[in-house]
Amino acid sequence: MNTTLIVLLSYMLIIVLIAVFSTKKSKIKESDDYLLAGRNLGVWMLAGTLAAAEIGGGSTIGVAQKAYQDWGLSAGWYVLCAGIGIFLVSFVAPYLRKAMAATIPEILGRRYGKEVHLITTILSIVAGFIAAAVQIIATASIISTVTGMPIKEALILSAIVVTIYTVMGGLISVAYTDIIHIFFIVIGMIVALPIILDNSGGWEAVELALPKEQLDPFKIGWIQIGGLILLYFMTFSTGQEAVQRYFAAKDEKVAKKGSFLCSLFMGIYGFVPAIIGLVALAHFPNIEPAQALPTAAVNFLNPVMAGVVLASICAAxxxxxxxxxxxxxxxxxxxxxxxxxxxxxxxxxxILVSKFVIIFTGVVSLIIALTNTSIIGLLVFAFTIRSAGPFAALIFGLLYKRVTKLGAISSIIIASIVAFTWEYLGSPFGIMSIILGASVSVIVLLVVSAIDLKMGGKEAPSAFLDEN
Known part of the structure; x- marks a missing residue:
């Protein structure tokens, strides 16, 4: 067994032990304790768990993969734009926390009724399956690279490990371990980058091996960059895995401050995985793109450092x-x-039902992972499913009174159809389906609500809005 693998396995064992300890210490008794950490997360705990939730497979393995393929250095915007998106969501975070809800569909159901609640519940669950599959793929890519294990077996192993890990203690155990993950990811990767560059011949070697357009930090263009910022604002404000962290904050101030701090973490991390992806492309042009980051780490870091970096990414x-x-x-x-x-x-x-659902989610996510290994593509599709339709109904539902139930139902259905159709057509003109869908959802919500009110319709109930 090589040193890198020993370090990776040791790190994972420590994390599992911390999860067990935190679960016993927290004394989970209520479902809110299990799913929302007792609504007791402080600023640093919230920032850490939020950052670890979003700096996952897409922002590590996925970014290096895209840099290795067609985005080049500009793949770093994927992370930086996520940080900007989280920063913007910070201004909505206090309203989310003050609603005292447990889920996004609950907020929408309280504002617009049963039909909207049911539609958004289905969309959110399907998106959750796909998003979990993305992280299983990213974990399997690391395990496969370090151990030589076939990717299929690595996917199965990753799914089993994450399912056990999650069932064990719910959000509270995840929050405790996330603090460790985010420290090692951000600090570890920043420390590892210059070492990887130095041991691989420096940036000059990358410049000599690759075409100039691959080194252009703005290769994807400002339209794509702006689209990514909008995408992240939309998906982080409507995505259950992010919003659930805000629900778990001690109060509204903690939700806002923790979100700001999380955006700082992501900004610092920025372009690091994209640069590592380019190093891999310069020296290993014929590997699987999803293995770009772990391949560079294994070959250009000492075994202990490689183990720490890969373990932290794997854990994240x-x-x-x-x-x-x-x-x-x-x-x-x-x-x-x-x-x-x-x-x-x-x-x-x-709590028992929650655990059974987690196991079922693990099985479904594994099936998805076994049929598609495109990390960024799958993640963007998940974002589109959960956010394109419900975006306007949620944001205006939290902040604006003059919207109606008919407006909300119309916007969710029409925007979702538009987004799915646009995605199927391959996102013509470079316009992402989630951007088009969410834009349509805003227009339809406001126009239909205005017409509905003029024709005698009533504003959707806004009891929790009045409290804000």
Whole structure:
């Protein structure tokens, strides 16, 4: 067994032990303890778990993969734009926390009624399956590179590990371990980058080996960069795995400050994985693109450093997968089981249901992962499913009174159809489907609501809005 693998396995074992310890210490009794960490996360805990949830497979393995392929150095904008997106969501975060909800569908259901609640529940659960699959793929890429294990077996192993890890302690154990993950990812990768560059012949070697356009930090263009910022603002403000962290904050101020701090973490991390992806392309032009980052780490870092870096990334992807699994579990438990199956279910029963849902999510996500290994492509598709339709209904539902139930239903259905159609057509003119869909959702919501009100319709109930 090589040193890198020993370090990786040791790190993972320590993380599991910390998860076990934090679970026992937290004394989970209520479903909110399991799914929302008792709504007791402080600023640093919130920032860490939010950053670890979003700096997962897409922002590490996925960015290096895109840099290795067609985006080049400009793949770094994928992370930087995510940081800007989180910064913008910070201004919405206090309203999300003050709503005292457990899920996005719950907020929409309280504002617009049963139909909107049901539609968004389905969209959120499907998106959660796909997002979890992305993180399983990223984890498997690392395991496969370090051990030589076939990718299929690595996918199965990753799914089993993350499912056990998530079932163990819910959001509280994930939050505790996320603090460690984010420290090692951000600090570890920043320390590792100059070492990788030095041992691979320096940046000059990369420049000599690659065409100039691959080194252009703006290769993807400003339209794409602007689109990524909008994409992240839309998906982070409507995505259960992110919003669930805001729901778990101690109060509204913590939600806002923790979100600001998270955006800083992501900004610092920025272009690091993209540069490493280019180093891999310069020296290993014929490997699988998804293995660009782990290949560079294994070949240009000493075994211990490589083990620490890969272990932290692996742990972060598992943590992101756990966040998506908990998100699906929270939505099913709160918005399906408790609402339609057994309204008077006690906390012990809800926790048991949550754990069964996590296991089921692990199985479905594995099936998706086994059929598609495009990390960024799958992630953007998941974002489109969960955000394109519900975006306007949620944001205006939190901040604006003059919207109606008909306007919300119309905007979600029409915008979702537009986004899915645009995605199927290959996103013509470089306009991302989520951007087009969310834009349509805003227009349809405001126009239909205005017409509905003029024809005698009523504003959607806004009890929690009045409290804000």
């Amino acid at each position: 992807t598992l943590s992101s997968a756990a966040g998506n699994m908990i998100a699906v579990s929270a939505i099913f438990t709160n918005d399906v089981y408790k609402k339609y199956v057994k309204k008077q279910a006690e906390s012990k029963e809800l």
